[in-house]
Amino acid sequence: MGYVAARGGSEAILRAEQLVDYLRLGSGSTPLQLTQISGQLRQAVSRAMHEGALYDLSAAALAVKQAEGDSIEAAFLLRAYRNTLPRIMTTLPLSGRDIACLRRISAAYRDIPGGQMLGPSQDYAVRLLRADLAHEDISDIQAVLAAYEELVAAGSRSTAGFGHFPKVTDTLRSDGLIVPPPADDAVEPFDITRQALSFPCPRSARLQALAQSDSGALMTFAYSSVRGYGDAHPTLAELRYGMLPVQVAHPLSGEAITIGEIEVTECETISKAHSVADHSPARFNLGYGFTFGHGEVKAMSMAILDSVLTQARLNNLSGESGPAANEEFVLLHSDGIEASGFTAHYKLPHYVTFEADLRVLERAQQHQAQQQSERLSQIAALVGEEEQA
Amino acid sequence: MPTTPQLTAQERYNGLVFRVLLDAMARPGSIGRLPVAAAAGELPPIGDAATDWPALASMMSLLDQQTGFAVAANADWLAAEHRLTRWIALRSRARAAAPAAADFVLLHDIASLPLIAQLKRGSLSYPEQSATVFCVVEAVDGPPSWELRGPGIAERMPVGIVGMDVAGSAAILAQRDSFPLGVDIYFIDRAANCLALPRSSTISPIGTALEAAWAM
Numbered sequence: 035m036g037y038v039a040a041r042g043g044s045e046a047i048l049r050a051e052q053l054v055d056y057l058r059l060g061s062g063s064t065p066l067q068l069t070q071i072s073g074q075l076r077q078a079v080s081r082a083m084h085e086g087a088l089y090d091l092s093a094a095a096l097a098v099k100q101a102e103g104d105s106i107e108a109a110f111l112l113r114a115y116r117n118t119l120p121r122i123m124t125t126l127p128l129s130g131r132d133i134a135c136l137r138r139i140s141a142a143y144r145d146i147p148g149g150q151m152l153g154p155s156q157d158y159a160v161r162l163l164r165a166d167l168a169h170e171d172i173s174d175i176q177a178v179l180a181a182y183e184e185l186v187a188a189g190s191r192s193t194a195g196f197g198h199f200p201k202v203t204d205t206l207r208s209d210g211l212i213v214p215p216p217a218d219d220a221v222e223p224f225d226i227t228r229q230a231l232s233f234p235c236p237r238s239a240r241l242q243a244l245a246q247s248d249s250g251a252l253m254t255f256a257y258s259s260v261r262g263y264g265d266a267h268p269t270l271a272e273l274r275y276g277m278l279p280v281q282v283a284h285p286l287s288g289e290a291i292t293i294g295e296i297e298v299t300e301c302e303t304i305s306k307a308h309s310v311a312d313h314s315p316a317r318f319n320l321g322y323g324f325t326f327g328h329g330e331v332k333a334m335s336m337a338i339l340d341s342v343l344t345q346a347r348l349n350n351l352s353g354e355s356g357p358a359a360n361e362e363f364v365l366l367h368s369d370g371i372e373a374s375g376f377t378a379h380y381k382l383p384h385y386v387t388f389e390a391d392l393r394v395l396e397r398a399q400q401h402q403a404q405q406q407s408e409r410l411s412q413i414a415a416l417v418g419e420e421e422q423a
Numbered sequence: 424m425p426t427t428p429q430l431t432a433q434e435r436y437n438g439l440v441f442r443v444l445l446d447a448m449a450r451p452g453s454i455g456r457l458p459v460a461a462a463a464g465e466l467p468p469i470g471d472a473a474t475d476w477p478a479l480a481s482m483m484s485l486l487d488q489q490t491g492f493a494v495a496a497n498a499d500w501l502a503a504e505h506r507l508t509r510w511i512a513l514r515s516r517a518r519a520a521a522p523a524a525a526d527f528v529l530l531h532d533i534a535s536l537p538l539i540a541q542l543k544r545g546s547l548s549y550p551e552q553s554a555t556v557f558c559v560v561e562a563v564d565g566p567p568s569w570e571l572r573g574p575g576i577a578e579r580m581p582v583g584i585v586g587m588d589v590a591g592s593a594a595i596l597a598q599r600d601s602f603p604l605g606v607d608i609y610f611i612d613r614a615a616n617c618l619a620l621p622r623s624s625t626i627s628p629i630g631t632a633l634e635a636a637w638a639m
Contacts, residue, residue, distance in 0.1 A: 118438075120437070120486075120487035120488075121487045121488045121489050121516075122487060122488055122516045123488055123516060124488065228489075285513060285516070286513075
């Protein structure tokens with residue numbers, strides 16, 4: 035069989051794109067509206083935003099629609115779109131303390147200042163498929179809204195400070211239980227979209243890379259670290275989900291102006307005390323996780339990995355505490371666009387490479403056959419001698 | 424609730440300008456037509472002369488918070504406090520930079536071309552970290568005085584920049600020796616035509632008018 039380098043057909047490629055549209059719309063079902071996607075597929079839109087590293091609800095809903103729900107493809111679309119946008123301003127540094135929480139829990143203490151607020155969560159639901167969701171209509175919307183209004187009427191009026199809680203870690207820090215914040219506050223954060231990552235990298239680079247990493251990758255690495263391929267034993271100090279006001283400096287007056295708010299998830303974990311070589315008092319280490327939108331598993335995984343990597347750096351135990359403690363390994367393999375892109379690139383023609391592999395295999399087979407026939411003729415010669423003898 | 428994302432007029436303009444500038448640099452010496460920019464409103468003048476809007480608008484489409492720019496006219500750099508510099512900085516969020524640090528440079532006349540000697544030319548590891556120049560000229564389709572050869576040109580490309588003088592040509596030619604370092608230049612005329620001269624194009628004279636430049 036001959037192996038020939040094939041010419042791609044532009045027409046075939048265009049047809050491939052058309053067929054995708056046919057699969058998407060050809061069934062005749064009502065085309066999805068962006069408001070349906072952003073309203074009813076909130077988690078998919080959140081994931082597109084934090085993996086695409088772009089906070090834009092309508093663009094994310096559009097990306098999820100165009101990608102037919104493929105989260106990595108949607109993130110890819112948003113990354114590409116982000117690269118076309120001019121960078122007009124940088125926000126002022128924002129603090130998770132300013133989040134107007136819809137959900138706020140801690141696993142470290144039962145009673146925390148302000149209390150535990152479960153908020154909207156599937157965490158406590160029984161995992162049974164709900165057949166009633168299959169045929170929802172306007173009456174279901176009305177029922178949900180009516181039930182919510184009853185709850186609101188029965189509840190108490192919220193005060194102005196509702197949803198604003200002090201940080202659990204602030205209390206722990208003032209009690210001397212957590213390491214003090216890092217000293218390099220004056221340094222500009224590293225921007226991995228402007229400079230390539232090289233190792234060892236500053237913590238700002240690590241956090242930025244983790245924040246836009248693939249959720250599954252972070253989850254797997256964090257899981258490996260807590261399950262025994264590592265020695266992470268994290269405690270969830272606080273998990274917050276809510277709206278964070280965004281501030282910039284006014285271009286003329288310089289004063290801080292709030293320009294809007296974004297939906298975010300923030301997580302802080304504490305790791306058990308590790309003895310450090312120097313004689314500073316033993317303290318818990320802090321891991322930090324953050325995502326656009328609602329991404330609890332990713333924010334927690336990020337926080338766990340942040341504390342594992344900090345630990346590894348402090349104790350020079352990179353890699354010895356499992357693969358997740360190797361910063362270069364984790365950061366270079368967690369980006370969804372890079373990882374999926376390279377994996378998928380094997381679909382591109384590798385005809386010449388394979389041709390070369392075939393030539394090598396042929397030579398190996400010929401070599402083996404030749405060796406075999408030489409051995410046989412040697413044996414034949416020996417047998418002939420014996421017979422003659 | 425989120426609305427369908429739509430391009431603003433500015434975004435559409437930026438996209439169209441980018442395409443024209445990209446094609447011009449990819450095919451050196453070819454003449455591109457820049458899209459018409461929306462009216463500038465009160466555009467601060469440079470001295471007594473009105474600021475050339477097509478050239479400035481196309482340069483501004485490339486500016487953002489991460490870029491530095493500088494403006495020169497009559498062979499002199501505009502101060503950071505100059506009304507035009509502040510006008511550009513406020514609208515683009517780009518910073519007014521020293522000439523040696525500017526990423527994008529507007530030369531308001533051919534007389535300012537010799538200033539390109541002060542601009543950053545990149546490094547061997549990062550040759551692209553150099554300045555891109557937008558030079559305002561009378562016309563880019565005048566009688567040819569240069570012949571270009573090099574990447575993006577089939578054989579040779581005749582180029583005639585109306586008003587090009589000996590000093591300007593000498594300044595451009597002096598850069599050729601430092602290839603791959605250097606600056607890349609867009610010539611933009613009053614009618615919003617643009618012609619690009621990347622550092623990769625070699626220039627030969629046609630006729631004797633500018634031969635003095637080659638002797639310098």
